[in-house]
Amino acid sequence: MQPLVTIITVNYNQPQLTAELLRSIRQLNYPNIEVIVVDNGSIANAAPYLQGLFPNVTYLRSEENLGFAGGNNIGIKQAKGDFLFLVNNDTELPADVLNLLLPVFDRYPNAGVVCPMILFYPAKPENKALIQFAGYTPINPFTARNHTIGEFEPDTGQYTQPAYTPYAHGAAMLVKKEVIQKAGLMPEMYFLYYEELDWSEQIKNAGFTILVEPRATVYHKESMSVGKQSPLKTHYLTRNRILFMRRHASVFHFWIFMAFFALFTLPKNLLLFMVRQQWTHLSAFWQAVCWHLQHNTGKSTPYNPVTLKQPAV
DSSP, X not given: OOOXXXXXXXXXXXXXXXXXXXXHHHTOOOOXXXXXXXXXXXXXXSHHHHHHHOTTSEEEEEXXXXXXXXXXXXXXXXXXXXXXXXXXXXXXXXXXXHHHHHHHHHHSTTEEEEEEEEEEOOSSTTSOOBEEESOBOOOOTTTOXXXXXXXXXXXXXXXXXXXXXXXXXTTEEEEEHHHHHHHOSOOOTTSSSSHHHHHHHHHHHTTOEEEEEEEEEEEEOTTTTTOTXXXXXXXXXXXXXXXXXXXXXXXHHHHHHHHHIIIIIHHHHHHHHHHTTOHHHHHHHHHHHHHTTTOOOOTTOOOOOOOOOOOOO
């Protein structure tokens, strides 16, 4: 019998977008699945609307927004599958995606996570799909930057074989249940962004590897929930870049990174936001930096979402 795969997605105020994902899941040609939708503190509970359209889906709800990791962890705790496919609600899945991902675990017995290649959802059906993700490079220990392999390249079949990657992509990752039992749940202190990178470190420390199978693809409608250039995104990307380094860099590498951040990143961003008169971004960036003066980085450190202060203009 084919293993049970639990597909988990998190909805936050986007029931129509989630419905588009569920329609694509309905077309999967892999027969043994369960589907869990976690409504993560939406203003209106999406379950009644979605239940009417997709009655065979399990709906769970948190009354507060627990962030990307917290919402996924609700679904993970209830999942029955031997494998868990965590997908963003702003993705759509081709019918064969699970059939292509699952054999990688047999071919690479130490694999703990396998990601599909992620394509930007084309604006028009006739447009050629561009690649968003075909793997990552390691994070530079001095700058805390890395690169996404294949990003913005047309998909011409240049990636054809499974490849190791240091980090999984949060938009779509198939995880063996044994991994979660050994590595633990996704870390919730990030709230938004970088949590899958931190979780990838936990997974590798537990003895597993992470791969990309580029023959399996997923279409991603990038940044539908927080906006492509929103102050919220500015805040969490900045805060969590530093947090990731605090948690995973050596003492030597961390202080080199902090020197780089103080001398280059900080003045560059402050100047850029001022020149563009992006005062909300400036405030969000500065709050993200100041957060680290008040919080530690222990694995049990809770983190509640901030209400970004609006500067007086």
